[in-house]
Amino acid sequence: MVEEKPTLETVWGWLDAVPDPEIPVISLTDLGIIRDVQWQGDTLEVTVTPTYSGCPATSIINLDIETALRAKGIEKLSLKRQLSPAWTTDWLSESGKAKLEDYGIAPPRPAGGPQHCPRCKSAKVERISQFGSTPCKAQWRCQSCLEPFDYFKCI
Amino acid sequence: MTDPLFEYLCRMGDNTLVLSHRVSEWCGVAPVLEEDIALANTALDLIGQTQLWLGLAGEIEGKGRDADTLAFRRDVWDFRNVLLAEQPNGDFGQTMMRQYLFDAWHLLQLKALKGSSNAQISAIAEKAVKEVTYHVERSGDTVIGLGDGTEESHQRMQKALDRLWPYVGELFVSDAVDQALSAKGIAPEPTSLREEYDTAVNAVLAEATLTRPDSDFAHQGGKTGVRHTEHLGHMLTEMQWLQRAYPDATW
Structure with a gap:
């Protein structure tokens, strides 16, 4: 007690x-x-x-x-x-966004897509699907290092 | 007459429940992995919304029925979903056409319900509208991609549109339940959404190079429960099998 x-x-x-x-x-x-x-x-x-x-x-x-x-x-x-x-993803903390990126998940951006590949940081990225492995993520791919990655959807 | 609010919440919840089950039938067998995941995600959003709508319906009814009881312990004639939602999947094109025709209405409906005078309804709509915005973006893009695709995909999408169009009209039919709720500012008059729906759908169909059928003849009977198509009963035997065979089973 x-x-x-x-x-x-x-x-x-x-x-x-x-x-x-x-x-x-x-x-x-x-x-x-x-x-x-x-x-x-x-x-x-x-x-x-x-x-x-x-x-x-x-x-x-x-x-x-x-x-x-x-x-x-x-x-x-x-x-x-x-x-x-x-x-809304606006409520994700700044430290949370940084931790996501370190973990390999691109953090949400109001622009609607990831800023860059969370691994090699190349800005050349393309969307594979609006949906991903969990409801909060979409699938993207880096055109430079060719790795697929998760993007945290902006809602 | 049953409480119009209860009826209305069952309509919302049964639409998302039945469509969710249909969409989930693709799980593991969709044409490509990304589509499989997208369909499963859409079904998941819809089942989440179902829990909110049917949960509230049970609460309003006040007879101790929760969302699960309403989903698994009612038979065909108690379901209040529109006929469009229960139509079989057909091929992938037909599934996506059904999804788009529903999503385009669903988005307008939820946007209107966000302004509902009932705070619980408006909160559910506020949550769901974000999810459905994603649904219609994807289903619209897919209808365009397949409609304006190969000769084969175009022909299949036109066939799907011709097959499903007679089920669109029911979304906009107004009855005593709708009128009772719209008078209290709880829900929109279904007819009031038609113009915006037509504008959105016509634009997508034009880009998809598909021809909207001339006739707006509408099959009816789903949202009132008077006459469902034969497909719903078959779907329920599968969906409700476990609770029918082992009532109250939990794990």
């Missing part, structure tokens, strides 16, 4: 350490899907928004949040789903 309620800042710090189940190099807070953390009396309320409505990672994400917070001694926890405002 936690003697005193941890501060919201502490809780955000804990959530910052929970990796995204599909792209473990970024955290849930990097992804921008944790919309709010509040104490309602002695219950901790965490508001989460889905990336895509059918994303199968959503239930795993909720489970991971619960597991992480329980491990820190949070006993009363409520997870709230919020659809509006709808998730």
Whole structure:
């Protein structure tokens, strides 16, 4: 039992350490899907928004949040789903975008396509498909190093 | 009469459910890997939207039915999807033509629902419109690519259009449910979307070098549930098989 309620800042710090189940190099807070953390009396309320409505990672994400917070001694926890405002890739943190690129996934750009190949940095890239291995990604290919790569779709 | 709001939410959810199941039938057998993945992704978005629509329908109904119960425990006559959604896949061209004719309507419908006076409906629409924008971009491009492609692909796309066009009109038919909801600012009058739909579809068909059929005759009976085509029952036997054979099975 936690003697005193941890501060919201502490809780955000804990959530910052929970990796995204599909792209473990970024955290849930990097992804921008944790919309709010509040104490309602002695219950901790965490508001989460889905990336895509059918994303199968959503239930795993909720489970991971619960597991992480329980491990820190949070006993009363409520997870709230919020659809509006709808998730946008604008909420990806700058550090999250940098981590994606290091991992080999081109980060989203409002221009609608990757700036360059995440591996060789060539700007000569072409789209293979608007869809990819997960709902949030599209398939692209580098025309210089010829490697295919994932692009995080801008929505 | 059943609560019009419940009926309406079933229509939205059944459209996405039935089309999603149809599209998922391509999983593993699409012409190329990228198309296989794209079709599966589209089906996944649609099933996600189904969970939201049918989940809300069950909540509104207040009889303890959730999205799964509505999807797996109703028979053909309780389904409220338009006839277009249940039409068989045919070849890849027919699947993409069906998708485009649906997507073009779906996008306009969701854009209108974003302004719904019902906050839950507007939130679902706000979420779904982003996904459907991607769907129509891809299905439109594919219709153009195949229509204005080889002689063989052109001829198949024209055949698909001729086969599916009589199912387009139902999307814009207005009935008592639509009128009740539109009076409350919850949903648009279906007829109000037709002009914009025609403009968008005519432009894509022209670029695809396809000829829009002369007749706008429309088969009806899907969204009211009065008369589905024979195809839906066959689809449901497959989709609902597990829950029919082993009710309440979970894993």
